[in-house]
Amino acid sequence: MKVLVIGGGAREHALCRSLSQDPAVTELHCAPGNAGIAQVATVHPVDQLDGAQVTALAGRLGAELVVVGPEAPLVAGVADAVRAAGIPVFGPSAEAALLEGSKAFAKDVMAGAGVPTARSYVCTTAAEAAEALDAFGPPYVVKDDGLAAGKGVVVTSDRAEALAHAEACVGAPPGAQGPGRVVIEEYLDGPEVSLFAITDGTTVLPLQPAQDFKRALDGDQGPNTGGMGAYSPLPWAPEGLVEDVLATVLQPTVDELRRRGTPFSGLLYAGLALTSRGTRVIEFNARFGDPETQVVLARLRTPLAGVLHASATGTLDQLEALRWDEGAAVTVVIAAEGYPAAPRTGDPIEGLAEAEAADGTAYVLHAGTKADGDGRVLSAGGRVLSVTATGGDLGEARERAYRSVGRISLAGGQHRGDIALKAAQ
Numbered sequence: 001m002k003v004l005v006i007g008g009g010a011r012e013h014a015l016c017r018s019l020s021q022d023p024a025v026t027e028l029h030c031a032p033g034n035a036g037i038a039q040v041a042t043v044h045p046v047d048q049l050d051g052a053q054v055t056a057l058a059g060r061l062g063a064e065l066v067v068v069g070p071e072a073p074l075v076a077g078v079a080d081a082v083r084a085a086g087i088p089v090f091g092p093s094a095e096a097a098l099l100e101g102s103k104a105f106a107k108d109v110m111a112g113a114g115v116p117t118a119r120s121y122v123c124t125t126a127a128e129a130a131e132a133l134d135a136f137g138p139p140y141v142v143k144d145d146g147l148a149a150g151k152g153v154v155v156t157s158d159r160a161e162a163l164a165h166a167e168a169c170v171g172a173p174p175g176a177q178g179p180g181r182v183v184i185e186e187y188l189d190g191p192e193v194s195l196f197a198i199t200d201g202t203t204v205l206p207l208q209p210a211q212d213f214k215r216a217l218d219g220d221q222g223p224n225t226g227g228m229g230a231y232s233p234l235p236w237a238p239e240g241l242v243e244d245v246l247a248t249v250l251q252p253t254v255d256e257l258r259r260r261g262t263p264f265s266g267l268l269y270a271g272l273a274l275t276s277r278g279t280r281v282i283e284f285n286a287r288f289g290d291p292e293t294q295v296v297l298a299r300l301r302t303p304l305a306g307v308l309h310a311s312a313t314g315t316l317d318q319l320e321a322l323r324w325d326e327g328a329a330v331t332v333v334i335a336a337e338g339y340p341a342a343p344r345t346g347d348p349i350e351g352l353a354e355a356e357a358a359d360g361t362a363y364v365l366h367a368g369t370k371a372d373g374d375g376r377v378l379s380a381g382g383r384v385l386s387v388t389a390t391g392g393d394l395g396e397a398r399e400r401a402y403r404s405v406g407r408i409s410l411a412g413g414q415h416r417g418d419i420a421l422k423a424a425q
C-alpha cells in the first residue's frame, strides 16, 4: 500500500513511524513533514490546507491511502477533495470535522445524541458572556468557538480574566461589535482522560486511553498549551471505562452524525472528565490528539495501515480485534523558549542520535523541526520534540523518556518534569 500522510508535527511523525513499520506499506510519503519524518518517509512541500494541491500530490504518487493528521486541513475540506478524487482517505469531511471546528456544533450534536457534557451557553456579546459567567460562578470556563490549537480555552477563578477572554473571543473589546462566538460552560472537576476511536461512520473501534498534560508548567501551573506530555495506560482508571465511553459517548455521537447526514469517519477523539457525577465530555476532536497519539501508537501492535484503510473504506466491521502491548508508554514534549505565547525558533538541536535507545525503547519524534541543509536540525515551532519511550510499566517508560530528554540540548528549551509521575507511583 502506498500511503501519503498530511501534516508535519510529532503526531504525524508517530503515524509515519508506525506506518513505516507496517509490512503492508510499500511506499510512505508525508507532506509537508519535518526533519524527523524525512528519515522514515519521502517528504513533499505542499500547502496542507489546499485540497486541490493535496489531491494532485496523492494522484501523482499513486497513493492508495491518504491520512490527514491535523484539524485545520480537515476543517478546510482536504479529506473531501481527496475522497472526491476516488482515493481512500482517513479523516472526516469538513462538515463532520465541525465537531472539533465549532464547540457550539459539538454541543448541539451531544444534545441530540444524549451524550453527557458540561452545561453551557453560546454567547455572541460580552454582556451575554458576563451573564453566563455569573450564572455558573467560579471557576470559570471560557472557550473560543473556533479552532485555537488547544489554546483558546481559559479556566480561571478570576472573573476579570474570564471576561477579558470572552470579549476577545467575540471580537468585542468594550464598545466594538464582532461576529465571534464564545462558549461559557460549567466547570468539570475530576481527572481527564483522552479516548480515541477509529470509526468508518458506523462501526466504532476504541483505542487505549491516555492522559495528556495541557498546562505549560509542573504541577499543572501556567498557561494552557497544545500538550506537554502524555502516558498510557491509566492504571488508576475505573474498570470498564472504555466500554462505558463507547456505549454512552462514542457510538451515540457517531450514530447521531450519521443520522444528520454528515457521517464521521476517521479518528474521533473524546476528551473526558471523570467527575464526581459521572463521565462528561470536555471536547471532541476530529483527529488523533497530540501528544497522546505518540503513546497510544507506541503500544499498538496491530499494523496501522490496515486499520486506517478499513476506516477509509467502510470495512471496520471486518477487522480483527486490535492487539496491544501490555506495557506502558510515556512521551515528554520539549518546547521552545517562550512557548506557548511567543516561541523562539531557529535554534540548533543537539543530541538527537544519543537520545535514541538502540533497542527501540526510546526514540525522538519531531514536532517543529527543520533541517538547515548543513546536517543540523533547527527548532521550527513551539513544540519542538516529543521524546517517547516504552517500558514494562509507567515507571520504566518514564525513566527512559527522561534519560533521553536529558541527552538533548536546545537553547532555552523547556519541558515538564512531572509527566506520568503521579500515575507511576
Ligand code: AMP
Pocket: 118, 141, 143, 150, 151, 152, 153, 155, 185, 186, 187, 188, 189, 192, 214, 224, 271, 282, 283
Ligand atoms: P479543550 O480545548 O476544550 O480541551 O480545553 C482545554 C483544557 O481546558 C481541557 O483539557 C481542560 O483541562 C480544560 N477544560 C476545558 N473545559 C473544561 C471544563 N468544563 N471544566 C474544567 N476544565 C475544562
